[in-house]
Amino acid sequence: MKQTKNGKAVSFNKWGYIFLIPFVLTYLFFQLVPLVLTIYYSFITYYEDGLTTVRSGWNTFANYAYFFKDTRLVTYGLNTIIMWIIGFIPQILVSLLLGAWFSDARLRLKAASFYKVVIYLPNLIMASAFSLLFFSLLKDTGPIHGLLANMGIIKPTEDLFKNVWFARCIVGFMNFLMWFGNTTILLMAGMLGIDQSLYEAAEVDGATPTQVFWRITLPLLRPILVYVLLTSLIGGLQMFDVPQVLTQGKGGPNETTFTVIMWLNRFSSGDKDFGKGGALSVVLFIITGILSMIVYKVSAGKQEE
C-alpha cells in the first residue's frame, strides 16, 4: 500500500471493481439472464408457428420426457463422444511430443516460435470455413475426389461422405488439426513450469530422455493434463460447426455424424421450439457436469496416491 504525503493510505481496490464492471454487466445480460431463461423455458410449452408465437404454462417435464422416450439421446451422444475421441487421442499424443520438444532446452530447436505460430494457425480459421474447405475438396464433385478416382483408389461414383467411418474420422481429424496447437501451448506452459533442477539431477544420474519424460514430466504435468482433458471434453460435447457444415446439417450418412448440438439446432432451424430446445440444453448441461465430475475425481484421486 502506497503512503501519500499526509500519511493516508490510497486504496486502489475500488478501481479493480470498476474495471470489473464490463465483465459483470456482460455476464449478467448475455450469460446469466439467458441461462436462467433457458431453464425456465424448459418447463413450459413455448414455440413458434409461422409468425405466431404459442406460449402456455408449466407442462410437468413434458419437454424433458420427450428426450427420453427413444434412444436418440444415447445415439447422438455416442456419435459426439466417438468423434471427440477420434480427435482427442492424436491431439494429446502429438501435443505431448511437441510440447516436450519445444520445452527441452537441450534440443536447441531453431525457429521454435515460428513453428509454435504455425501449429496454432489452424485454430485461427473459423471452424465453419475450415470444414467448408474440407467439404469442397472431398465431396463427390470435388478435386480430391476426382484425383483419388483417377488414381483408381475409389470408384468415380463413390461418395466418400457416405462412408460412416470416413465421415467420422474427417470430423475427428479436423478437430485434431484445429486444437493440437492450442493444447501444445498449454502443455508447454505446464512443462516449463517444472523445476529445471529436477531435469538436471536426472541427467546427472544418467536418466534417458524417455525415463525423464515418463518419470518426471508426465507426473508433474498431471494438473495441466486434467485441465486439458476437461476443457476438451466440454468443448467436444458441444461439437457443432465442423460436422454441421461438413454434412450440410444432415449429420450423414444416416445420422452417424449427428451430434447433440446439431439436434439442438434442429429445434431452432425451422419454427423455433424454445421449450424443447431449453430442455435439451439443460440435459446436456447435466451430462457435461456429471462427465466432468467423473474425469476430475478419477484424475484427482490418482494424484493423491
Next chain:
Amino acid sequence: MKKKLLSVLLSTAMVAALLAGCNKTTPTSETTPAGSEVVTSQVPGGAGDVVDVETLEDTGDTLTIYVWNEEWLGFFEKYMPNYTRDNDADPLAGHLGDLPVVWVENASTDNVYQTKLDEALKDPNADVDIFLVEADYAGKYTVPGVAKPLGELGITDADLADQFAYTQQVVTTDGVLYGSSWQTCGAGMIYNREIAKEVLGTDDPDEVQAKVSTWEDYQKVAADMKAKGYLMTPRASSTYRVFSNNVSSPWIKDGEINLDPSIKKWVDMSKEMVEAGETKTGDLWDAGDTYTKNTTFCVFGPAWFFNFCMGVDDPASIAAKGGWGLCAGPQAHYWGGTWVCVADKSDNLATAADIVKTMTLDKDVLTKLVENENQDCNSKELADKYANDATFGNDILGGQNPYTIFSKAIGGIDVSNMSQYDQQFNETFQTYMDDYFDGKLTYDEAYEKFETAVKEKVPVLNN
C-alpha cells in the same frame, strides 16, 4: 493525482463504450399481429380495396429489401429506372434516386432466410420495406399485418388482369392478394442434345418427347443411358419437384403427416434408378460437371434454370454453346417462383408500390426479362405472343422456343395443396430418402426418421 484522474478517465470511457451498444434497445414482441393458419385452398382473389396512389407516402430514410440470392437484385439493377449501385464491389447497397437502398441477403438453405426475415418483421425497430417469398412458404407471410394487400398500394384488379391465375393463388389469403411476381415457372425436361443424338438417335424435341412420354419410358431411356456410360439425371432429387408439385393432397392432413402417392412414386422410381447407377444421391444444387461435360442426359427445371443454374457465363459450358434441348418430359410440372411482397410496416410505401408495379407488372420490363434474361414472364399476353413467335428462340436451347413448352405446363398448375410448411417437409424428406436410396436404411426406417425430424422443425406438430 494524475494516476487517479487517468483511472477515472479510463474507467468512464470503458463503461461508456460498453453502454454505447445498449443505446438501441430491441424489444421483441411475444405475439405477432396475425395468426397464420395452414393455407387452405384459395380462390384467386382481387387486389382488395384500392387506395389512391397519391395518398401513399415515403417517410423512411432507407429502403430495405430482403432477398435470398442476387437474382432479382440483378434484374433490379438493370431495369429499375434511376437505380445505381453505390460501389461496384458491393451489390448490396445502392440508391434509387436519392433514396438509399439496402439489400439484406440470407441463404434460403436451412431456413436462414425465413429466420432472419421473421426477426426483422417482428422487431419494431428493424426496417423491412420489401421482401421476396417462394411458393413453398408464401402462405406464412401473405397475411394481414405482415404484408400489404396490393390494393393498399394503389394496384387495381385491372393492373393484375393479365397475370396467370396460379401466380395469384399462391399469394392470396381470404380473397386478398398480398404479392406479385414477374415470372411463371412452368417447367420441362432440359436434355443434352449431343447425348440425345448419340443414344436416342435424334435431338429433335418432339421425337425426344415421344421417347420419354411416360415414367416407364423415361426409365427405359435411363437404362439406355447407363449402358452408354451416361447418367440420366445428376441427382435423384433432380426429378423430385416433378412429383411433389403434382400432388393431390397436402403434407399435413387433419393434423397428421400425409405422404402423397405422387411423392411415393418418386421414392420408388429413384430407389430403382440409384441402385441401377442411373443417377446419384446428394445435393441437388451440386450437379458436378453436368453443365460443362457430356456426362448427364437431363435435368428438370423451369426458365430460371437457364441463366441461374446452367453456368451460361462460362464459355466452355454446354449452355454457352446452345447444347441443350427442351421437351415437356413425362409429366407437366412447375417449380418455384419468386413473389415480391411489401411489408405491412414499410415506411416507404410510395416507392415500394412503384417497384412492385415496375418490376412485376410493367410490360416493357417484362419484355426485357423475357428477351434478355431468359425469364418466363407473368403475362398472358406476352406468353401468347412469344409462344406463337417463330422467330423467338433461346440461345441456350440452340434457338428452340421454350414458350411453347412452358405455356402448356402452366395450364396444369394446381397450387391448392401447398402449405407454409412445404419447405421443411420437402428438404427433410429428401435428406432421409437419400439414406434409403443408398441402402443405409429401409424405407420404413427412413420414413420414420423423416417424420421425427420434420416434427422437430415444425413444432406445431410436436406439441
